[in-house]
Amino acid sequence: MKAKKIIVMILILASAAIVGVVAGSSDERTTGDKMASDIRSEELATLAGGCFWCLESDLEKIPGVLKVVSGYSGGDLDRPTYEEVSSGTSGHREVVQVHFDPSRLSYEDLLGYYWRIFDPTDDGGSFNDRGEQYTSAIYYHNEEQRRIAERTRDELDSSGKFNKSVVTPIIPFEKFWPAEEYHQDYYRKNPTRYWFYRSMSGRNGFIEKNWGDIHKNEKSTAGDTDGMQSGYDIPSDEELQRTLTELQYEVIREEGTEPAFNNEYWDEKRKGIYVDRVSGEVLFSSREKYESGTGWPSFYKPLESDNIVEKTDRKLFMVRTEVRSRHADSHLGHVFDDGPQPTGLRYCINSASLRFVPLEELEQEGYGEYLKHFD
Structure with missing residues (x-):
């Protein structure tokens, strides 16, 4: 009888181990499926509209945007520097690459914001920043993005919103090089200089005149009111808990x-x-x-x-x-x-x-x- 009890116990333990392995495999599949789902839940948009500091600041406020990276696209040089791009000789534009969740924000809705934060009728630069490196462009990543970009551009052009034609080109995406680290989140790192530059550039006046407060329903309430009015974009406590030690x-x-x-x-x-x-x-x-x-x-x-x-x-x-x-x-x-x-x-x-x-x-x-x- 003792031997039988031992055998039964061994069988029970073996069965438990097998169940654990199967369950573990199921968990792994579930985790893998979730990871795949997470990967699919992020899409990219690459957009130019003048100074990338300003685009990054505006687009990061949109619900559904996961992150925005400032950088460079176009041109012939690999890994261009800010000095090379800003000189206007490299053929690159200042751009931002927007990572967004399509389940929360469609590409069309993202462009709905984008069209309102620069002057799409300016083919010589953007506000006070002049030269091809500061002109607007949409770099599409697939055919669906191309169709949406062309349609929204044509709708804006025919709407009569502006007295001049919309000239923003729609270009196939090829390469993106992130800008130097000090350019990333510039509006957070250097709020005084950023807001001085932005207020003097003419961008704010253009947006307010043509569109009003584009972030009326999305503006962050993080930080105190005095900070927001003074141009300091203060992260929420939740974000600070993630970014601070x-x-x-x-x-x-x-x-x-x-x-x-x-x-x-x-x-x-x-x-x-x-x-x-x-x-x-x-x-x-x-x-x-x-x-x-x-x-x-x-x-x-x-x-x-x-x-x-x-x-x-x-x-x-x-x-x-x-x-x-x-x-x-x-x-x-x-x-x-x-x-x-x-x-x-x-x-x-x-x-x-x-x-x-x-x-x-x-x-x-x-x-x-x-x-x-x-x-």
Whole structure:
């Protein structure tokens, strides 16, 4: 009987193992099917309409758009640089490649937005940016995209919306080269310079005159109202949780404190500026940074005091003055009255809330106006 019981137990265990394998195979098939479904749920559109910073900013606000990458298409050079393209000699256009979910956003609806964010009657450039590299174009990826692009272009042309003909060419897609990293999400990284450029370019006036608020129903409500009105596009808390480290989020949104002497910038000695990690607004400079011995970055005054907000902090059974950024509302740290002259103040700031921009990168990052601070 004992032998029989042992055999039965072995059979039971073997059956369980087989069931597990079959179930695992089923799970793998399900996962594979899901992955295939996920792959099918993303399509590409490659569009030109002048400055790719502006196209990226507008198109990323559309529900159903997964991401937008700035880059270059057309031309004969492989892997062109921004300098080569902007010179107008390479034959490339500034473009964006839009990754979108066709179950949420059709290609036709995407083009419905696209036609409204540039002047499709301009064959010499786009607003203040002149030259072929800034002209508009639709690079279609398949025949269906070609038919939709041609039909929507013809409908716009015959609508009487403009006094001139729509001249945007529709071209077969061949190659796409992503632009340099500092161009990606430029409107987020350099909001001050971006909004200055955009407001001066004539694009905003053209859109408002002809179409009104094209993102009236889709505009992000992330961040505070002051930040939005000032041109800072503040990511939602959900997005920040995805893009920030656990410590950065804890400090910035939960008023946490990073470890002393074990953070990114406490001993940073290079020349440059410190901007808000979320919004990019300018906060402090290396010229006003000093060694306080506390283990955190310390400054005796801000570089841009208008971007600093002070609040009374009564946590930890004491009264302190908290320091926050105005537009992103990031918790930065605290200010104390034990600093050096000429102010006598010590802005004790968490590295997690800051992003350092070295002196040699100020121009390309959009902070060129601060070079004079280091003369």
